[in-house]
Amino acid sequence: MEKPVLLTIKGLQIEGRSGDAWHPIVKGVDLTLHKGEVLGLIGESGAGKSTLGLAAMGFARDGCRISGGTIDFDGIDLRTAPEAKRRGLRGKRIAYVAQSAAASFNPAHKLIDQYCEGPVVHGVMSREKAEADAVELYRRMRLPNSEEIGFRYPHQVSGGQLQRAMTAMAMACRPDLIIFDEPTTALDVTTQIEVLAAIRDIVRQFGTAAIYITHDLAVVAQMADRIKVLLRGDEVEEADTRSMLAAPRQDYTRSLWAVRSFARAEQPPATGTPVVSVRNVTAAYGAVDVLKNVSFDIHARRTVAVVGESGSGKSTTARVITGLLPPRKGEVLFNGKVLPPNFKARSREELRQCQMIYQMADTALNPKLRLRELIGRPAEMYLGLRGKALETRIRDLLALIELEPDKYIDRLPSELSGGQKQRIGIARALAAEPQLIICDEVTSALDQIVQEGILKLLNRLQGELNLAYMFITHDLATVKSIADKVVVMQHGAVVERGPKAALFADPKEDYTNLLLSSVPEMDPDWLNRLLAARGGHA
Amino acid sequence: MTILLSIIVGLGLFFLVGFAGRTALQAAAPAHHKPMFREMPLTASFGLAVILFYVAVAILAPAIAPFGEGEVLGAQYLPWAAPHYLGTDKLGRDMLTRLIYGARNTVGIAFATTALAFVVGSVLGIWAALVGGRLDQFLSRFVDALMAIPALIFSLLLLTIFGTSVLTLILVIAAVDATRVYRLARSVAQGIVVMDYIEAARLRGEGIWRLIRREILPNAMAPLVAEFGLRFCFVFLSISALSFLGLGIKPPTADWGSMVRENATLITFGDITPLLPAGAIALLTVAVNFVVDWQLHRASGLKE
Amino acid sequence: MTNTKFPHGMTRRGLLKSGMAMTAAGLILPAGMARAQAEPKRGGVFRIGLGHGSTTDSYDPGLWEQLYVQTFAAARVNYLIEIAADGNLVPELAESWESADGMTWVFKIREGVSFHSGKPMTPDDVLASLNFHRGDASTSAVKPFFDPVTDIKVDGQNVVVTLNAANADFPYLMSDYHLPVLPSAEGKIDPNTSDGTGGYIVESYEPGVQATMNRNPNYWKADRAHFDQIIMLTILDPAARLNALMTGEVDLIDQVDPASIALLESRGVSKILSVSGNAHYVFPMDARAAPFSDNHVRLALKYAFDRQELVDKILAGHGSVSNDNPIGPANRYFYAEMEAKTYDPDKAKFHLKEAGMDKLEVTLSAANAAFSGAVDAAVLMSEKAAAAGITINVDRVPDDGYWDNVWMKKPFAASYWGGRPVEDQMFTTAYTSGAEWNESFWSNEAFDKLLVAARSELDDAKRREMYQEMQRLVSFEGSTIIPMYNNYVMAVANSVGTPEKISANWNLDGFRAVERWWFS
């Protein structure tokens, strides 16, 4: 039985402005959503999914405009309706849950004040009633201390809880439609499960229709009734979830399904002096120990993945190795020699040997420098290259990271895509000709297909240049692809370590097990099974 | 009625100059800059046109001024009539000539002063933010102390001690201004030094000077430029306020700040002569800030 | 802004406050311009806005030095002798004075005069008031006056002053504004008292801001002090003073900016009082060193600028051309017929050639602290001198510290002298060899001899001849450029009445506007 149609979008076109030119972001997409139905919108960055999601509210971000098509929400044409009318719908009949709850809650107001604002402004209920309602919804969202959590400020609440509070807030006026814009992307895997379960339950309880936007196929598989795949503003295909997963019709969809094909061949155990040896390191920020007795080795031509959730101390370990945070106890050896704990005391040669690639290429590359200088500077500084030799080296490096030198050498970072920026980060590290490269979540900010390319590139370079990698990540798929050895960290300590295959096959520690089992799988029933296995909900 | 009329005329001129400026700039700009000028708002093209006009006047002053800078030509306070199109000042010098030379002297001095204040203030401010610790504490306390002394009184003390040549004037105003720039530069740089690329540069073993010059300064330019626009104009006001206290630029050098002061009493009688140099300052202030606002807008737009 | 050196002495004061005030003396109307006035009328609140006054002003008569405190004093206190509007000495607290030999002076003190406190004024008060300025420990500015005084004593109702040498002009000294009669106790005055025998009693005083005084009901002068109340305000900014007068906040302002005189007059809300005196602006050149040691160089400079232009532009006509003559038209022996110097580049060139040069470059230091418009005057001179092959570089120096750092330190600078009624004083103070304030360091033997001789010459005609010769010497051989005499320019509300003759001795009717003027 077909439920009544709630939202119909036809031939929607949205344009964005760059300078004084308008270029298309969404190029004529159709969409139909029935009451109580959850539609998954999936695609890589730049696919136009968020823009499309906002258009369903009759909203276009600053610098964007809806240039064609119709948006019909329950008989109201959102394109032609006056702004006041659209405003009356937003928050009341159509609500929005943003990607980062931490950024989307106003830091200046308490959660419950922000909760009550919508119902009160829209005249749905009184302030008192809204407060009582908030507590009820918080409880249903399985927020701890649901009675008082609303009286906290956003910064006093953890990310997973905020995301649930935001979903509760979206529910405040019992809308007909909620737009979820990547609601779990910023969360750790173990937290993500709780939030996914809570969202799914409440949407079902109230029979709310939803558009669930994400780039993560495994997640959308758990949430959506139907899936629509977008690519650069165009629809690729749409089908119900199970048939889409079982038999994608388009090549592009299939390529999305197949991203995890790359896996690094098993390597024999490394021997000899490790390139870097972390020995019993304990480090502290102020009086609080954030690393407790951490030890591990990394050999040449080997990749050690350091895995853990946020706050586990993986990045701190990198800071100890680079000398940014001198340890309180313990030491770092490089090729068997003790390194000075503070980088300021290290020689230029010692600095050169250990290079770092950062998670956010946006903040890791000086936005005002051209690639020539970004990549050339380490070569100039460490290797003394000048003039022609330097130019040749920069071009070689660009070629090495598969960017066309003539086209890119004089560009600014802002003129590159995310994946290209990350490649520049790699080239900058390579320019120093180091022995060790620390990769700090280098693929987390990238689309899956781009991730794939980066991982392959890193793998190839390791073989060619005899590099040791320390790979910091929270993404176990990445670990599976590239690691030789895995170090699992929690609360500043090493929980478990071992060769990749052994550790994945037979985790010894509970935490490792929890971590591994929390990674969503491309099976619509995975979440149900997991929750059942864990005994009820998370 | 007069006010209404002058507003209408003013607006008309504004659009005229804006359009003409934009068209001319577009025509003159090198090919890859053309788009920048095409999308330029009217305010910015107006500002740019005015600034270019001032610069042209400043450079060509000896060629276009009808008389010599300090030349005494006749009776004082002659009315607006040929050959003295804007009349004469209290010594019988041609007002138009003084205004034209004033552009050269005032804009030159203001630019030198502001540039100096910015070089010193921003380098020290960024340095303090970068190094932190005791150096930061020391510099910041010292600057705080200097800022707590009223600028006018502080300038007065310094000028009385060191004399009032143009050089000391530039140095003193720059020193006072540099404290303000320092504070801004420091707070902007504090936001930048936590970026990964600064960490990367430090880990690379870059020296302080390179960090300041290549890594931080280019990224701190937007707010600094905005401040530059205002500070640049405040220099005229400082000179004017100092001439109120009997210091300032030495005669017979023409300078708008001092010219406002010299003729200020006349405004009491509704004579608009003092409005000429004051208006010249105001027009430049507005023009500079229009351009600065536009540049800021562009900078923030590109970031998104 | 003024500051005496000697009685009726030069007035000066270096400081930024003069810059703030943008002082401008000037003059439009001839002295004592005839004005049909009704008889003085009693009553009204007379509000005065002056471009002088500082928070450091005090009641201490030894430190009085500018128009505000001088006028404030004239309202509160009396002196032994008053200088009348016509320049003659008239009795005030001294009923009469006499001397047989010019060395012993007997002042008969008026009886029946009381201080504001009710205490009768006695010769002992006079003695203590004079003694305050005598002696090593005295901090009085006029201490040097009393150097020749060997003794002061009370003799009945008389006060007897003994000098170490004859001085026929001694009574002039006793009219000096530093020498009020103040109440004494045990032979000493309290220098910080507001008490006096004058026409007004101080109600409140905030130095540098305002003073309020009410009429002394027991004032001993029946025909003076016509106002019920006087309010004196310090208004340093010239535009603010003008505004205060035009908006009716005050009834009298001093130092009207010459540029505004005509505009102010056209408003018709007030009238300009312009009093010509002997005050003059000067540019002394250091005669000790080259190039000014050569009189031809000095003459070249004297012919190289346009005096009338300075009078027109710096004084807006409120003054008159001076022929490098410190003796003014109000003086008895003024040499009006002296060959006038006009702007004559050729003559200047001729004198340069005589000095063996074909061009000259000098630096003229000026600040408006020297006199209002000094910098502009220097600029005008510089402009005109160019035609004579003379380059005058105008060095505008800070007002603050001008009299300490520039005056008598730089070889060519701006300066100012108040007028004085007695030729001898002018010459003695600033033109005799080695005099402390001989600002040009000029030394001329003939001049020095003449000056001494003239002092004892009794034949008026001969004396006139001698003083005129001295004026010629200063003018044509002296080392001081004196381009103009400046008027005292005041503006008053139309309702203010003044006597027909306004004193040219000092500003504000010899400071006595407060007791001589009235509301008509």
Next chain:
Amino acid sequence: MNEIWLMIGQRLLLGLLTLFIISVVIFGATELLPGDLARELLGQSATEETLAALREQLGLNDPAPLRYWNWLTGVLQGDFGVSMATKKPISELVGARLGNTLFLALYAAALSVPLSLLLGVLAALWRNSIFDRASNALALTAISFPEFFVAYILVLWLAQTGLFPSMVRITSATTTGDLLYSAFLPALTLTLVVTAHMMRMTRAAIINLLASPYIEMARLKGLSPMRVVLRHAVPNALAPIINVVALNLAYLITGVVVVEVVFVYPGLGQLMIDAVTNRDIAVVQAIALIFASAYVLLNLIADVLSTITNPRLMHRK
């Protein structure tokens, strides 16, 4: 809360350090000025003998470090000394003037702060509109005229027409009402001078936040633009706004010499110029310290307010 007290304590100590530096700088600068108090008091008529007597009496013959030390120990015991020129206690000399200065500063602040916040918020709300551009251009024009010139123009328009007095006279009989009337023009002049800066900063601070996700969230909740700006942007823009307001208030206290002169307003600025002129170091020092304290305190208050209005600093996790 304890953290705030700790911060206040720390900042007060730093403030004392600042005051100390200032006293040294000012003392040094006044020492370097040509001339001295004795000469200024006596004027040019002074002979060396009289000067010597006066210098001895004033204690000017001691070496400079000793005089500074004497002054400092006096201040540390709460004794700011007497004005060397007038022999009056400095507290008495400065007291009334300080009151006047604070009155004018508060008056101008009461006019300018609400005005500039209002204009700033409206300009941010209607950004790039005619209103925005016009208020921006007007504000820039207002600040590009010298203060005294603004004052003269206001006098021409508002005083010569008889609406307001052209100067301020404060006597013991002056009531607050009188003062509000007679000090209107100086307060208005100052308002014109400081409003532009505060307005521009308010606008910038708000616009800076408008790209934040929580602002988009607020808009997506269906809130009106006014409510979005007032309730969601302004509370988060408070820190920079408070700081710029504090900076301008400090200016209103310390930087108004010119306005004082033009309107004959007996404030501290004029007193300080007089004291500098007369080399009355004790008075210069006292006023410099008052100005500096005002500056330090206002900055401190701004920081405390910024902290209090920022829940992240007020309510720790």
